Amino acid sequence: MLGTTSAAFGTIVMTDEADFVNAMMPGYYLEEFDGFTYGSYTELTLDLAQGGWAYTISAEDQGGGGGLYSGDGNMSNNNAADALRVDFTGDPVTAIGGFFFPGEINGFFQAGPMRIELSDGTVYEYDSVSDTDFLGFVSEAPITWMLIDAVGLDLPDWPTMDHFYVGTAVPAPSVVALLGLAGFARRRRR
Numbered sequence: 001m002l003g004t005t006s007a008a009f010g011t012i013v014m015t016d017e018a019d020f021v022n023a024m025m026p027g028y029y030l031e032e033f034d035g036f037t038y039g040s041y042t043e044l045t046l047d048l049a050q051g052g053w054a055y056t057i058s059a060e061d062q063g064g065g066g067g068l069y070s071g072d073g074n075m076s077n078n079n080a081a082d083a084l085r086v087d088f089t090g091d092p093v094t095a096i097g098g099f100f101f102p103g104e105i106n107g108f109f110q111a112g113p114m115r116i117e118l119s120d121g122t123v124y125e126y127d128s129v130s131d132t133d134f135l136g137f138v139s140e141a142p143i144t145w146m147l148i149d150a151v152g153l154d155l156p157d158w159p160t161m162d163h164f165y166v167g168t169a170v171p172a173p174s175v176v177a178l179l180g181l182a183g184f185a186r187r188r189r190r
Contacts, residue, residue, distance in 0.1 A: 010140030014137070015133070015136075017134040023095065028165055038106075039069065042069055055087060056086070062082050067082075074099075074103075074107075076160040083147045083148060083149035094168050096143060096166055098162060098163045104156075117146065120141055
């Protein structure tokens with residue numbers, strides 16, 4: 001899953017789930033959407049919370065009229081013209097990740113281009129090739145919202161999310177220290 005990034009200063013895009021989890025503090029929230037079946041949820045918004053983590057999922061109305069529509073174990077929207085929007089309403093969030101992919105009218109995966117935008121100015125565009133491709137973002141500043149958009153031009157694509165992590169990144173000084181040690185070790189081997 002290769003993509004193009006316009007990342008804000010201090011935001012890292014990660015495609016390896018294990019590395020992403022290691023970059024987060026313990027106590028993160030992972031939502032699997034397992035309680036949802038195709039079409040079982042069709043409200044305008046969905047509020048989710050665990051511990052201090054809380055967020056609202058909605059459809060960013062871009063001409064489609066808004067509204068959510070669940071798939072089998074994932075969350076999407078009711079109209080392909082709209083994007084999914086996640087607004088973080090609980091503890092400050094500096095790490096988010098999950099599976100973000102285009103779906104077709106029956107809720108099944110459909111390969112195609114995706115666009116993720118974060119409140120800090122980060123924009124990541126990529127071609128989704130699987131409904132289990134992982135994508136994570138670790139930021140120095142709190143992320144207050146994100147947009148998930150399926151941007152296919154040939155077929156209608158519904159933006160879909162699953163396996164969604166929300167948490168706090170390991171504090172930057174710790175990351176800088178680890179990177180510094182790695183750089184020092186690299187210099188010594190020369």
